Amino acid sequence: MKGIEALSAWTQHCMAEASEQWTAQAWLTCLRPVSYAYGAAISLRAALFASGLARTRRLPVPVLSVGNVSAGGSGKTPFVEMLAARLREQGQRVVIISRGYRGGLKKPTIISDGRDLRCEPPVAADEAYMLARHLPGVAVLTGADRYRVGEVALEQVDCGVIILDDGFQHLRLYRDLDIVLVDAGNPLGYGRLLPSGLLREPPEALGRADIVVVTHADAGRDLDPAMQAIRRYAPTTPIALAVHRPIGLIDVNGGERLGLERLTGQRLLAASGIANPSRFEATLVQLGAFVVARRVFPDHHRYSTADLEIINEAARKSGASMVVTTEKDMVKLTCLDLAKVEAPFYALSISLELVEGVEVLDAMVSRMVKLSAS
Numbered sequence: 001m002k003g004i005e006a007l008s009a010w011t012q013h014c015m016a017e018a019s020e021q022w023t024a025q026a027w028l029t030c031l032r033p034v035s036y037a038y039g040a041a042i043s044l045r046a047a048l049f050a051s052g053l054a055r056t057r058r059l060p061v062p063v064l065s066v067g068n069v070s071a072g073g074s075g076k077t078p079f080v081e082m083l084a085a086r087l088r089e090q091g092q093r094v095v096i097i098s099r100g101y102r103g104g105l106k107k108p109t110i111i112s113d114g115r116d117l118r119c120e121p122p123v124a125a126d127e128a129y130m131l132a133r134h135l136p137g138v139a140v141l142t143g144a145d146r147y148r149v150g151e152v153a154l155e156q157v158d159c160g161v162i163i164l165d166d167g168f169q170h171l172r173l174y175r176d177l178d179i180v181l182v183d184a185g186n187p188l189g190y191g192r193l194l195p196s197g198l199l200r201e202p203p204e205a206l207g208r209a210d211i212v213v214v215t216h217a218d219a220g221r222d223l224d225p226a227m228q229a230i231r232r233y234a235p236t237t238p239i240a241l242a243v244h245r246p247i248g249l250i251d252v253n254g255g256e257r258l259g260l261e262r263l264t265g266q267r268l269l270a271a272s273g274i275a276n277p278s279r280f281e282a283t284l285v286q287l288g289a290f291v292v293a294r295r296v297f298p299d300h301h302r303y304s305t306a307d308l309e310i311i312n313e314a315a316r317k318s319g320a321s322m323v324v325t326t327e328k329d330m331v332k333l334t335c336l337d338l339a340k341v342e343a344p345f346y347a348l349s350i351s352l353e354l355v356e357g358v359e360v361l362d363a364m365v366s367r368m369v370k371l372s373a374s
Contacts, residue, residue: 009298015190015197031196039193042201049171058174059150062161062368065175067168069205070189070198072275072299074181075215075244077127077328078352080165083179084131084138086362092369093160095153096135100125100142101166102300108143108152122302126331127165133331146173161369168208169200176368179361180209181242184216185279187226206233211240211361215352216279218243238364240357244350246283252330252345253338262346264288269320269343271311273301273329280326284348293318303332308340315343324348 011031014024048054066083068074080096087094100109102125110118111125112132121129125142132140139157143149146164150173153159164173168180189198206212212230217223223241230239249258267290270281277296284291293314297307315323322344325333330347338345354361 009296011195012198018190028192028196032192035193035196038195039202042193046171046201054171056171056174057147059147059154059162061150061154061159062176063150063164063167063173064161064177064179064365064368065164065167065170066179066181067164067166068181068183069168069200069203070183070186071194071200072198073186073279074183075242075352076166076181077131078244078350079179079181079213079215079242080163081131081134082352082354083365084135084163087161087163087365088135088137093158094135094137094163095139095141095157095159095161096128096131096163096165097141097143097146097149097153097167098125098128098131098165099144099146099170100128102126102302105142106144108141108145108149110152110156111140111142112138113157114139121332121335126300126328130328130331131165146170168205176371177364178208178210179213180206180211181213181215182206182226182230184214184223184226187214187229203229203233206230206237209234209237211238211357211364213240213242213354213357213361215242216244217241217355218245238357238360240354240361242352242354244283244352246287246348247351248349249324249346250327250330250349252325252333252347257349258346260287263324266290267292267319267321269293269295269311269315269318269323271295271297271323271325271329273297273299273303274326275299280348283350284324289324292320301329301332303329303336305336305340308333308336308338312341312343315341322346326350 014027017024018028066076066080084094111128114137128140128142141149141153188203193199214226249262270291272280281291295311295314324346327347327349
């Protein structure tokens, strides 16, 4: 597993550096045949569902899918959290269903029934567990077969509307609304299918979306390239804009919440196992901190005691006054002996906010829920 993680991290580094390094270009060229084979398999699968030879099954409650066309970093988890909170405030009985990537179980698993947490990492997948902790009153379930998980939700928890987390490619389950997130900084995953790029399916798939949400729209970049890329494949689909806002720090040891001003002027080590660590580190700098060292682990990394020792040694050598990680990483780190990290250890908490197109999305969701009720 460590070797696979290292190879994946190296490949993503090559994607980012392909225009500058011949070694990166050479490695991605070697991967192109695999991408072609992957693309052929994806196209065949889509054709089977389109022809009816593969069956799409429907649940008796509204299903909203939040997904993307490229792997990692588009902000699905904070968007799902925002959407679930909005629906909950409107009186809906919300259930979140996800695959539970890197969780301990593939069978249908209730992470939270909306009242109590039923399991924790490593059995519970990190993102699903984080959603369950953040959303009291919202049930969270995971499993590979999302239709079967939906049946379990209908049988065992209070279920009125389902949010399918990372469901755009899960064609076996019918969706009443497809919300597709696109990262403003890399809207089409380097323009190549996995594994030589980040695209999970050809960009033409954007045409299936009911609404496209451009995330990280506040990253200080020109949005025109992203908008043009979307319009090339989804010329009439509504587009919304979302921003990610830091909201505070959490003490990884005790859970105490602190203001962002705690970062000002601090020399810190940034430790993360996420799809886009550079964006996380840039946010810390924008908040007034000095990132004097970094330790980057693969996305969805399962931390060990040895990893904590590596983080502690790096913080000591760099003279960092604190260590800062992401909230997703914190979920897995709290299972370990954090006393091995001598410096104060915090997680940066992030929320997502729609800044454009919120009325369009609300109208779509309301119409879908009303049609289902009638």
